[in-house]
Amino acid sequence: MQQKSTHSEIEILKAALSHPGLINNDDTAIVLYNLQHLTGKIEELKELFPPATLHAIAVKAMPLPSVLEKINRQGVGLEAASLPELVLALKAGVSPDKVVFDSPVKTREEIRFALQNHVRLNADSLDEVARIAEILPTLETKSIIGLRINPQVGTGTIAITSVAGDYSKFGVALRVHRQEIINLFIKNTWLTALHVHVGSQGCPLPLLIKGVKAVYDLAEEINLELARKGRGQQITSFDMGGGLPVAYHPTDNPPTMQQYADILQQTMPKLFDGTYRLITEFGRWVHLHGGFTVSRVEYVKQSTANGGVNTAMIHLGADMFIRECYLPEQWSHEYSLADAAGNRKSGEATQKYMLAGPLCFQGDIMGRNIALPQIQAGDWLIIHDTGAYTLSQWSRYNSRQMPKVIGYNGNDHEWEVLKPRETPEDLWRFWKGRG
Numbered sequence: 001m002q003q004k005s006t007h008s009e010i011e012i013l014k015a016a017l018s019h020p021g022l023i024n025n026d027d028t029a030i031v032l033y034n035l036q037h038l039t040g041k042i043e044e045l046k047e048l049f050p051p052a053t054l055h056a057i058a059v060k061a062m063p064l065p066s067v068l069e070k071i072n073r074q075g076v077g078l079e080a081a082s083l084p085e086l087v088l089a090l091k092a093g094v095s096p097d098k099v100v101f102d103s104p105v106k107t108r109e110e111i112r113f114a115l116q117n118h119v120r121l122n123a124d125s126l127d128e129v130a131r132i133a134e135i136l137p138t139l140e141t142k143s144i145i146g147l148r149i150n151p152q153v154g155t156g157t158i159a160i161t162s163v164a165g166d167y168s169k170f171g172v173a174l175r176v177h178r179q180e181i182i183n184l185f186i187k188n189t190w191l192t193a194l195h196v197h198v199g200s201q202g203c204p205l206p207l208l209i210k211g212v213k214a215v216y217d218l219a220e221e222i223n224l225e226l227a228r229k230g231r232g233q234q235i236t237s238f239d240m241g242g243g244l245p246v247a248y249h250p251t252d253n254p255p256t257m258q259q260y261a262d263i264l265q266q267t268m269p270k271l272f273d274g275t276y277r278l279i280t281e282f283g284r285w286v287h288l289h290g291g292f293t294v295s296r297v298e299y300v301k302q303s304t305a306n307g308g309v310n311t312a313m314i315h316l317g318a319d320m321f322i323r324e325c326y327l328p329e330q331w332s333h334e335y336s337l338a339d340a341a342g343n344r345k346s347g348e349a350t351q352k353y354m355l356a357g358p359l360c361f362q363g364d365i366m367g368r369n370i371a372l373p374q375i376q377a378g379d380w381l382i383i384h385d386t387g388a389y390t391l392s393q394w395s396r397y398n399s400r401q402m403p404k405v406i407g408y409n410g411n412d413h414e415w416e417v418l419k420p421r422e423t424p425e426d427l428w429r430f431w432k433g434r435g
């Protein structure tokens with residue numbers, strides 16, 4: 001793995017380090033998040049899809065309230081995968097009709113809460129549809145209710161984020177339950193949406209298209225069946241999920257959103273002509289390239305026992321990079337190195353390093369045999385492309401303090417602390433609870 005060629009993130013780090021009071025000695029690690037990038041991505045989505053499309057950005061990718069509020073100000077919505085994510089979305093000010101609640105394990109109380117708050121709701125199972133049917137007569141709601149389908153079109157290259165295989169813990173398996181699903185829509189007139197999500201990262205474009213198409217065909221079949229019975233169009237919303245893959249490395253060559261939108265329009269024209277209200281749930285594509293993370297190198301451990309590969313001891317590991325530590329073959333980042341003042345270290349990357357975190361277990365190593373210029377204590381290790389699914393996967397093991405998150409606008413270095421660094425008192429409160 002090489003150093004990332006772009007210099008801009010190092011320049012941002014350098015400017016942040018020299019900005020008075022922004023980064024202090026306690027900030028052993030910092031997340032930097034480009035707010036202009038976020039704005040640009042949302043604008044791109046608006047341009048590529050029909051104007052009526054609801055872009056419900058996945059909260060799980062980046063759940064900071066200050067970021068969610070900015071997403072809301074851009075007029076798009078949020079997708080929530082749990083009750084707290086749903087509360088975050090509503091607290092961020094997002095109008096309920098722009099919030100999609102997708103948790104796969106909703107309790108009766110959670111369903112009731114969602115319906116009372118009029119958010120969009122996707123049932124994940126046939127049993128959940130039955131629960132919703134029980135609860136609906138007990139309250140007034142404007143919620144639009146859909147059913148998540150597993151299109152069973154296959155898995156991508158990453159098993160843990162592929163959810164459209166023959167077996168998936170998500171949704172109702174299409175091949176197994178097709179007729180049951182159709183009957184369910186015939187019976188329940190309040191079921192007016194279908195939902196599909198094929199996977200996140202590692203799913204090639206043809207697989208994403210195949211999954212969406214399988215559920216689009218189902219929507220068409222159900223609407224046709226209802227028309228034959230003299231009923232009007234019942235399925236009016238189509239939620240195609242997220243999952244467009246993104247580049248982590250220069251050799252990655254993911255499809256563009258433009259390509260995805262073009263193929264969707266060609267193969268499923270009714271998603272674009274107003275027949276269905278289209279809903280998207282992108283997360284990684286929106287956030288990934290907007291964020292990078294830095295950690296000070298506290299020590300460099302010389303090692304003869306490891307074939308001469310020394311170990312840079314840094315302040316982040318499996319607390320923030322859980323997938324990178326447990327599944328390094330599938331999840332990894334590009335790295336760069338800067339000195340204590342933020343100047344790029346551009347010497348030849350002749351030495352390889354282990355990048356070891358601060359947690360109390362041996363697996364807490366986010367990078368192995370990484371070629372970098374010579375590292376010294378006090379340097380900053382830059383971990384690129386961390387805007388999605390890193391901070392949001394924060395682990396509480398060893399009670400580490402979540403780092404400060406600094407927002408900036410493109411290259412003009414207008415700083416905004418999006419979240420202060422956690423204090424030890426914050427951790428005390430976390431473990432103690434409200435008591």
Ligand SMILES: Cc1ncc(COP(=O)(O)O)c(C=O)c1O
Nearest residue numbers: 058197200242243281282283284
């Ligand atoms: C139901 C659902 N929607 C949307 C997403 C977002 O996927 P991505 O961030 O890959 O776009 C996920 C990710 O796991 C998901 O499970």
